[in-house]
Amino acid sequence: MKKFLFSAPLKERTLFLLSWASPVIIVFLWETYCRFGLIGPEILPPPSTVLLAAITLTKNGALLPDLGVSLTRAATGWCIGASIGFLLGLIVGFSSIAKAVLDRSIQMLRAVPFLALLPLVIVWFGVGEGQKIFLVALGVSFPVYINTTLGIRQLDPKLLEMGSTQRLTTYETIRRIIFPGALPSILMGVRYSLATAWLALVIAETIGASAGIGFLALDAREFLQTDVIVLTIVIYAVIGVCADAVARFLERRLLAWHPNYAPKGC
């Protein structure tokens, strides 16, 4: 028992190091293969070249404005889509009439892969900002909607009964019972929607853009700058990981009461 207690953090640390070992090895092999000419630079540039491209583009002021444009698009689209999804989810979650009226149509729309709407969206909005923000908002609203309704419907009716015997007002019931009860599910939707937002943005920006990370990639394709193309892919990946980390941080902070998210030793 004692031995186990002492070795537990050590084991955890070993596993943590091990989990980082494979990506490091892959990057190392990638660099080596490129250096020895086993992979041509027009196919895949070595990581060092990609890093160099990042530094050059940052220095000449091309990268950061484009990154800002992409992030703004994603944030705007996400806020719009999440608000719509959340509000619809609340309405449908609370009212069985609203559910009867809206839910089937929304579920049918959801069955359409939202990226399949792209040609139609381009007809509506052209290839401007509207098209990109709309696509992101569309992709985001569904996971938020579904998880919000789910969270509200999964609430324990016994807690609502208790709330009514404590004479809570409607507002108090929502704030102290319904919203916190639905929050784990809502945050799951948020986490999923961040991934969708990013995916939608990549697609939208690759169709046509005059600024943004996608534009950077398209522009680089014209000149066969594989290092910049790979750099944009890496940036998409890094931002995706960051968004997920933010969502997880929110879960840990807001769901501290939840046994699944509880800090250890509590």
Add this chain to the structure above:
Amino acid sequence: MEIPGGEQQTPAVVAVQGLVRTYGPKVVLNKLHLRIRKGEFVALLGESGCGKTTLLRVLAGLDPIQGGTIQTSGTLAVVFQEHRLLPWENLWRNVSLGLRCGPAKEKAAKALEEVGLGDRLDDWPRNLSGGQAQRVAIARALVQEPALLLLDEPFASLDALTRIKMHKLLLSLIAAHKPGVLLVTHDVLESIVLADRILIMRDGCIVKEYVVNDYADKRTVQVDVFEALGFAGGGSPY
């Protein structure tokens, strides 16, 4: 209305007349009469399905009625069989749920102190044992200063020793706050230990009534109550 036994001297916290509750074709409460005086502890016994929990739910406003009248005076609080604490709120916030006037945290702290959990104000419900959680539920009910306290088998899921401790705690709390109490229970001994008056319910009506203090020996009331529940000739079913 004339009620024998001089009961009109103390005001009723709840007076129920000809209460009818149907569920489809089934009549769950059949023209039921009930009156609980201020500070009186009434236990409701009966077989499963006799309508005693339905009566409590109707009084709590959780179920609709199809006939009769309910007159209540003052506030009402319920303790259910499950603690029904909000897992996302700490203990003092759970206890202060629904409190509007006055300093909520101080009141909740005092109520938790009374049930012996004064040092756990900021703890989460998940860290409590079954008995502790039920004590918080009692604190949440009593902090409302109810005129009528409804208890729906609040100790049924606790172990025997914890239950005895809870009986003692409940009696001391009742003595301090003096609400009228309606306790729904399956446990004859529990009803004798706690209640002033024991009502036997059958087929949606109250069919018998025992005033515990009328008996010099509490074992006699036990015999009578068991008999009324269908265990004739013995004091105990064993």
